[in-house]
Amino acid sequence: MLKKTLAFALGLGLMSGAAYAQSAWTGGDDLPTNPLACDGTPAAVASKPYDGGSPTNAPDRKGKPLNVVDVPKLIGIGYFNATSKGIADAAAELGNVTAKTDGPTQANIDQQISFIDNYITSGVDGILFAANDPVAIAPVLKKALAAGINVVGYDANSQPDARQWFVNQAEFNGIAKAMIDSLAKESGEDASFAIVTSTFTTPNQARWIAEMGAYAAKCHPNLKWLETVEAQEDNVLSFNQATTLINKYGDELKGILGMTSVATPASAEAVTQAGKCGSIAVVGLATPNAMKPYVEKDCVKSVVLWNPVDLGYAAMYVLRAVADGTLEPGATSVKAGKLGELQVINGSEILLGAPFVFTKENIGNFDF
Template sequence: MLSPALRRGCAALAAVTSLTLAATACGGTTKDSAKDDAGAAQSGAKADPGAATKKGLTVAFLPKQVNNPYFTVADRGGEKALKALGSTYKETGPSSATDTSGQVSYVNTLMQQQVDAMAVSAQDPGALCTALKQAMKNDIKVVTYDSDTNTECRNVFVSQASAEAIGRTQVQLLGEQLGYKGDIAILSAAQTATNQNTWIEFMKDELKDPKYKDMKLVKTAYGNDDAQQSFQQTQGLLQEYPKLAGIISPTTVGIKAAAQYLSGSKYKGKVKLTGLGTPNDMRQYVKNGTVEGFELWDPAKLGALAAHTAVALSSGQITGKKGETYKAGDLGSFTIGDKGVVDLGEPTVFDKKNIDQFKF
């Protein structure tokens, strides 16, 4: 879900959609690069890196879906960070990941409650924009994490990693497992999920490399981050393409459901599966031979970085402009990149050798 890692180069960020897309203008000021700081510019404020960290703030987390294991881990990371910072955490959001416009009502409610900042994982980049812009006009700082909205509709996007790193490495993992041969499919979340779509664009671009000439992407299916739908989509893919060699599922719900189906089928060990998952969800499937390896970032650290970013914005230490730096506790120091994007780090690959070292 992951909805959620993975969490750096300029070329990597010349992406297509507005998720982790920290790119286009890597040097000089252009019409587009000036627009990159739209969220920060709305307030007209200047960053004061030496400003004291405010306490007693209220920061609300609005994930794509509450009670989703991935977001539960991420948001608890935010809660822990806020407690250490002397501020208050709250969480709200839809119970379904398919309700693409449902987050708007929660943004409006949080505005009425006059929270100081909100951290939002956007289900639909366009649907949220008007509400988030209004929140910023009301001096509420807006951080997106895991999945972005449009750049002008938030102050900072906390990305799991560069979109390119996430997209390309999943194809690289599957290519190694397949010996670079065979038909493959992608099992994604919702068709509107900005992070999924951005990663998939990079997957397709990676597949253009000559070393993948014997690998063919036959279909992208959507399980809407629903376990049953994802399970059924996996079954459907294998019925439609009986010679399918591998599946990439860049969503924690999807990869777990796909692994569950494969583990109890004749395809176990024959159809390779990789993507983004949590060690706790995937441990049994790695150990029983269904999955060789998959990847992710630490979602708790992603949530913590979102919390630190929200507090830094509320304290005036940053505004969201490129080049601003701030400290995020034990996570270290971070610098805001193009389009107001901050990257958490590189993806971690989990396999039999290391999966027991991770407990999330």
């Protein structure tokens, strides 16, 4: 018996041993990166043919009332409350759209698929989504397209052919540049830093981390990456992970990058409670309301984000334009109400704009 047990222990040990053999920045994906120029020269927009999908036998919805459901990654967090508000605002402005938000209470692929599946059966006209996994969500979205439903993504993309358009809140390399530039400015060019992300496979976060790695190598080569830790999108877990980082690396740690709207305030709180304000810079993606206390106390200097209310708002306008037939494959821009004309990039994506860095001077002007 003892022998058997030892064999098992050995087997398990070997398996877990194989798990730690990786270089690069953990949590990044392995897609090609495209870092921006260090001085901020805008990248040329490469023209690319439309690569989105199209619904089968969609009825003529031009000017007709639309019944739209929005299925975000999860409900009940500030970020998706904000996108949901933007969608509702746009729906009210348009007047001929009924929109509701429904989704899982945890960022879970299986549950999100079930929600979308049920709404396909219930017969909606349009689906807005933010994918928990770009591939896993594809079959159910293709099913929606096959049922003649208009499908538009925002925030987190799916495979392009599984939806019609995707509203891109900011290009990955743009966010990566803003994050790394802010970090280098605040903690010094040769600082050591760690990253708190949601999970290593979450598409947005993985892309940003890969782009940040590429941009740092190009423009801030002396920055030293220590570790990436997973914290789901969980408040307590994020706080614990950040605290662990602070204790583990001690004075070596000069910066923490928060990759989610949950991880950044939790990391700031961890730094505050550890009494390390000023010696550890926290730079990250977060909503302004969550960060106001830390920004006002000078514990956090840069919060990088776009406006999620605008993101939801744009997604709703894009869906309406697709249903009306005014946004067709090959278009180069689309009108989105108060946001004006938005640019089409990467074949079937619509760019919301450049990322926004909230600082002590401007954060008071935002309330979401």
